Amino acid sequence: xxxxxxLERRDVLRLGVGGLAAGALSAGCATVASSQEKKTLAPExxxxxxxAPATAPAAAKTAGPPRRVLGRTGIEVxxxxxxxxxxxxxxxxxxxxxxxxxxxxxxxxxxEGRNEEMLGTVLPDRKRDSFVLATKVHLSTLDRKTGxxxxxxxxxxxxxxxxxSLKRLGLDHVDILHLHNQSARESVLYEPVLKALEKAKRDGxxxxxxxxxxxxxxxxxxxxxxxxxxxxxxxxxxxxxxxHLQVQKAVAEAALxxxxxxxxxTQAGIYWDKEKQSPINMKAALKWALRDPNVHTAIxxxxxxxxxxxxxxxxxxxxxxxxxxxxxxxxxxxxxxxxGCDQCLDPCLQKLPIPELMRSFMYAHAxxxxxxxxxxxxxxxxxxxxCDDCGECPVRCAxxxxxxxxxxxxxxxxxVPREFLV
Amino acid sequence: xxxxxxxxxxxxxxxxxxxASASSQAAAEPKPATPPTASLFPKIEGWRISxxxxxxxxxxxxxxxxxxxxxxxxxxxxxxxxxxxxxxxVDRDKNRRSARASQDGDRSRAxxxxxxxxxxxxxxxxxxxxxxxxxxxxxxxxxLPIGIEGYAGQDYLEFVVGPYYVKLVQSGxxxxxxxxxxxxxxxxxxxxxxxxxAILKCFxxxxxxxxxxxxxxxxxxxxxxxxxxxxxxxxINGANLRLFAVEGKDSADVRAMVKRYRAAGxxxxxxADSAGSEGSATVxxxxxxxxxxxxxxxxxxxxxxxxxxxxxxxxxELGLSLSVFDR
Numbered sequence: 001x002x003x004x005x006x007l008e009r010r011d012v013l014r015l016g017v018g019g020l021a022a023g024a025l026s027a028g029c030a031t032v033a034s035s036q037e038k039k040t041l042a043p044e045x046x047x048x049x050x051x052a053p054a055t056a057p058a059a060a061k062t063a064g065p066p067r068r069v070l071g072r073t074g075i076e077v078x079x080x081x082x083x084x085x086x087x088x089x090x091x092x093x094x095x096x097x098x099x100x101x102x103x104x105x106x107x108x109x110x111x112e113g114r115n116e117e118m119l120g121t122v123l124p125d126r127k128r129d130s131f132v133l134a135t136k137v138h139l140s141t142l143d144r145k146t147g148x149x150x151x152x153x154x155x156x157x158x159x160x161x162x163x164x165s166l167k168r169l170g171l172d173h174v175d176i177l178h179l180h181n182q183s184a185r186e187s188v189l190y191e192p193v194l195k196a197l198e199k200a201k202r203d204g205x206x207x208x209x210x211x212x213x214x215x216x217x218x219x220x221x222x223x224x225x226x227x228x229x230x231x232x233x234x235x236x237x238x239x240x241x242x243x244h245l246q247v248q249k250a251v252a253e254a255a256l257x258x259x260x261x262x263x264x265x266t267q268a269g270i271y272w273d274k275e276k277q278s279p280i281n282m283k284a285a286l287k288w289a290l291r292d293p294n295v296h297t298a299i300x301x302x303x304x305x306x307x308x309x310x311x312x313x314x315x316x317x318x319x320x321x322x323x324x325x326x327x328x329x330x331x332x333x334x335x336x337x338x339x340g341c342d343q344c345l346d347p348c349l350q351k352l353p354i355p356e357l358m359r360s361f362m363y364a365h366a367x368x369x370x371x372x373x374x375x376x377x378x379x380x381x382x383x384x385x386x387c388d389d390c391g392e393c394p395v396r397c398a399x400x401x402x403x404x405x406x407x408x409x410x411x412x413x414x415x416v417p418r419e420f421l422v
Numbered sequence: 423x424x425x426x427x428x429x430x431x432x433x434x435x436x437x438x439x440x441x442a443s444a445s446s447q448a449a450a451e452p453k454p455a456t457p458p459t460a461s462l463f464p465k466i467e468g469w470r471i472s473x474x475x476x477x478x479x480x481x482x483x484x485x486x487x488x489x490x491x492x493x494x495x496x497x498x499x500x501x502x503x504x505x506x507x508x509x510x511x512v513d514r515d516k517n518r519r520s521a522r523a524s525q526d527g528d529r530s531r532a533x534x535x536x537x538x539x540x541x542x543x544x545x546x547x548x549x550x551x552x553x554x555x556x557x558x559x560x561x562x563x564x565x566l567p568i569g570i571e572g573y574a575g576q577d578y579l580e581f582v583v584g585p586y587y588v589k590l591v592q593s594g595x596x597x598x599x600x601x602x603x604x605x606x607x608x609x610x611x612x613x614x615x616x617x618x619x620a621i622l623k624c625f626x627x628x629x630x631x632x633x634x635x636x637x638x639x640x641x642x643x644x645x646x647x648x649x650x651x652x653x654x655x656x657x658i659n660g661a662n663l664r665l666f667a668v669e670g671k672d673s674a675d676v677r678a679m680v681k682r683y684r685a686a687g688x689x690x691x692x693x694a695d696s697a698g699s700e701g702s703a704t705v706x707x708x709x710x711x712x713x714x715x716x717x718x719x720x721x722x723x724x725x726x727x728x729x730x731x732x733x734x735x736x737x738x739e740l741g742l743s744l745s746v747f748d749r
Binding site for chain 1: 488489558710
């Protein structure tokens with residue numbers, strides 16, 4: 001965050017928050033910016049639309065930082081937007097808006113509504129056409145394990161929650177209403193929900209409909225295209241996704257079909273390692289996602305002025321340098337975090353609860369919380385000497401963990417008296 | 423300092439004594455042992471657990487609460503245990519249909535009644551659990567005496583006790599709320615303090631907006647170098663302002679914060695003693711406007727938003743309370 005070159009802190013101080021805006025907006029004229037985009041953002045692997053969507057207007061020609069057209073919405077958005085989720089400082093939002101980051105992403109449920117309320121202290125004072133506001137509603141009848149709606153799902157819940165959100169935000173409509181956290185095709189196409197979303201649009205409470213996904217993204221994105229209702233997809237998209245090529249392909253298909261694409265989780269965490277010793281180059285990670293021209297904007301979350309400055313720098317110049325590219329190829333650590341895919345369970349001859357054991361290992365070695373590690377171990381029904389009776393371990397961990405070694409290591413913690421754990 | 427202490431009203435002196443006492447109590451309080459998951463969910467007569475308990479870790483929390491997980495992680499979230507209760511003898515699917523009937527006004531079919539989901543978020547310590555609670559607490563709710571504090575709406579109840587932040591949601595059977603019954607039972611089984619963080623007592627009472635304090639684990643005021651802060655809103659003589667206190671690891675940590683803050687903002691120069699361990703300054707914060715700072719030992723405190731003439735006295739009182747709290 002401290003490697004700011006072109007917008008030094010003293011410049012911010014000299015210019016104040018307004019200076020952030022001036023700095024961002026003076027980054028170059030549109031012609032320069034867009035030709036630079038064409039030159040530097042050409043994807044290496046991503047398929048591109050063969051033609052612009054029929055409903056999309058021409059590329060942005062207004063002066064200022066690079067913008068892209070958000071699919072069929074026709075809205076010209078800055079390539080870097082703001083994930084407001086964790087921000088509780090309205091002054092930071094004001095600074096972002098003044099700096100040219102004018103698409104704000106929140107959700108009905110963030111901070112149990114406090115996030116939208118915070119935005120409600122900022123947005124009503126602004127001209128309505130000076131910002132783009134996206135929020136999300138989550139339906140209480142969505143089964144988080146299966147990603148499916150239960151039969152008791154009431155589409156009306158969407159309208160009820162949206163009304164509450166509008167009141168918190170101090171607005172009469174949002175620009176994009178996302179169906180929150182979709183992970184299954186059936187739910188994306190679930191008729192009662194589609195009707196409710198359509199009604200919200202018809203009632204003028206939202207201009208466009210979208211959905212968000214960070215699981216089974218390719219399936220969800222394709223379903224969004226199939227539904228012919230959604231205008232925007234908000235998807236996880238980062239260089240650390242095991243399946244990022246599939247996501248990239250689905251994104252290209254959706255963009256071709258005219259959907260606006262918003263990328264989230266572009267920064268893929270903060271550290272490479274669980275010891276939190278090796279930070280990810282956040283700037284490079286954001287630029288990596290923006291290389292794909294089918295990604296129209298990204299919504300990195302930021303909570304500090306420094307992070308805002310960094311994002312403004314990317315907004316002005318998203319070119320991924322060779323050094324930055326190399327930084328994203330850096331340590332391929334197996335890490336500590338079990339993803340819970342459960343593919344280890346069947347092969348294990350002892351039928352050990354391996355995901356829980358990996359979690360205990362993580363508590364002990366990543367968080368250095370041996371009490372929690374032991375407490376978890378003691379909840380598990382484990383044989384006295386797991387792994388000792390097997391020959392070659394048939395378990396192959398999807399994340400590359402040496403499961404046998406870790407199990408042998410962690411189970412010893414069961415015998416340590418609690419008073420020696422601190 | 424002694425002269426200033428003598429001029430303080432008796433009530434404040436009593437408060438200082440209470441703060442010091444609370445501080446020492448907090449320091450002496452042993453860390454509660456983590457109970458096994460199953461014991462977190464009490465047996466409640468006439469009810470059974472129909473789903474769960476399910477555990478979520480820092481890595482899987484987003485699967486349960488989406489992007490909201492990040493804020494919990496800031497407050498050193500350890501794990502989440504959740505379970506759903508239904509009444510004995512009730513099939514969960516049938517119960518859901520009955521709950522739906524209730525929403526539709528068909529009360530004759532709503533006899534099966536409520537389903538209660540209990541989410542127990544475990545944080546590293548009581549301060550952090552209270553911190554995430556303050557981030558989500560709505561304004562204007564009536565406090566409930568459950569654990570440290572709680573509040574409720576028509577179909578939800580939330581409270582914090584020790585290192586646990588607990589959320590209950592009732593669906594169906596809204597004619598009768600079972601939330602308080604469940605909350606009391608769950609709270610009774612959770613270890614840890616029932617007292618709000620003692621530092622809150624350091625903030626002067628006059629003009630203070632009740633139950634509006636917020637704790638920030640990091641990035642306080644939008645600056646990465648300001649961590650572990652408590653901010654309390656005040657309304658005094660028509661001015662809306664926040665008093666805040668930031669707890670450094672030690673005096674060197676606080677001096678480093680001051681140095682970075684003064685570099686970040688236009689500080690016309692600070693009054694400070696030769697070692698820099700105690701002083702005051704006014705910073706022109708590029709995000710937050712004028713911020714008045716004081717620091718001493720491991721405490722940095724100040725006022726932001728609309729500093730007013732009354733602020734000096736408030737800062738004096740807060741500083742004095744913190745100095746006692748620090749012992």
